[in-house]
Amino acid sequence: MRHLIDVTDLTVQEIDQLILKAEDIIAHPARYQDVAAHKQLATLFFEPSTRTRLSFESAMLSLGGSVLGFSSAASSSTAKGETVTDTVRTVSCYVDIIAMRHPKEGAPFAASRRSSVPIINAGDGGHNHPTQTLTDLLTIHRERGNISDFTIGFCGDLKFGRTVHSLVNALSRYTGIRFLFISPEELRMPEYIKENTLQRNGLGYEETESLEEAMPQLDVLYMTRVQKERFFNEADYIRLKDTYVLDPAKLESAKKDLCILHPLPRVNEIHVAVDDDPRARYFEQVRNGKFIRMALIMMLLGLDA
Numbered sequence: 001m002r003h004l005i006d007v008t009d010l011t012v013q014e015i016d017q018l019i020l021k022a023e024d025i026i027a028h029p030a031r032y033q034d035v036a037a038h039k040q041l042a043t044l045f046f047e048p049s050t051r052t053r054l055s056f057e058s059a060m061l062s063l064g065g066s067v068l069g070f071s072s073a074a075s076s077s078t079a080k081g082e083t084v085t086d087t088v089r090t091v092s093c094y095v096d097i098i099a100m101r102h103p104k105e106g107a108p109f110a111a112s113r114r115s116s117v118p119i120i121n122a123g124d125g126g127h128n129h130p131t132q133t134l135t136d137l138l139t140i141h142r143e144r145g146n147i148s149d150f151t152i153g154f155c156g157d158l159k160f161g162r163t164v165h166s167l168v169n170a171l172s173r174y175t176g177i178r179f180l181f182i183s184p185e186e187l188r189m190p191e192y193i194k195e196n197t198l199q200r201n202g203l204g205y206e207e208t209e210s211l212e213e214a215m216p217q218l219d220v221l222y223m224t225r226v227q228k229e230r231f232f233n234e235a236d237y238i239r240l241k242d243t244y245v246l247d248p249a250k251l252e253s254a255k256k257d258l259c260i261l262h263p264l265p266r267v268n269e270i271h272v273a274v275d276d277d278p279r280a281r282y283f284e285q286v287r288n289g290k291f292i293r294m295a296l297i298m299m300l301l302g303l304d305a
């Protein structure tokens, strides 16, 4: 039995297989409509979500399976004081696979130690979000034709943004990727990622506070929301939240084939006027999230069409 807690739980070859499977599902959805018949997925979300929870549920339903679960800790026995591990041990008596999101870093890992079915980390605090990373990689692959030899700029809250931590980790295993980190001083990429993931593997990176300076160099721009829920001090959040607002004027110096991604939800960091720019690919990214999760569910349950 395998879990997906961190994106490094998958080899690069396995990620590439998932991407190919997702692309086949997109091309031939009918072939997959009964693959998970009689299988059940539980979505245990102790923290809010729109895309991740609903894309998991849509993925399982599109494979012919069933879904159950809860969308807030308040509607589960967590509210009575039950531990995460007891909750997961209980739910694993009912279902074949569990996707869980939790505000505490490491909670899905702890749950995986006590679960009798595969656990998928659907986001743990400011730590990791491996299925968003698979979504991002599928989107880059579909937009660029491969995952190599490009410059990616990560912009915004690089300190608390779990999606950027997972994606840097994944991209560090591909070749020819140049990393540009664009953030205010207070929201820089954590040292442990720069040291353990990049420097230790001989990979370079550059840091800047200026989106304008970085823009002409970028092939992929990964915008992020400032993570209000992870701040201890509201005044700091208010001061930093609108540091970067991508608008059509800022895109004038960008490459014609720039790919603009954002894990969503957005607040102010991408102006809605950018949505009509063909380089804005974040709603395509949302769509891809369902198909890569279909491929992942199949892999973890040992299913094929």
Ligand code: CP
Residues within 6 Å of the ligand: 048, 049, 050, 051, 052, 053, 123, 132, 263, 264, 265
């Ligand atoms: N990208 C993402 O994780 O979105 P949700 O918080 O809506 O699931």
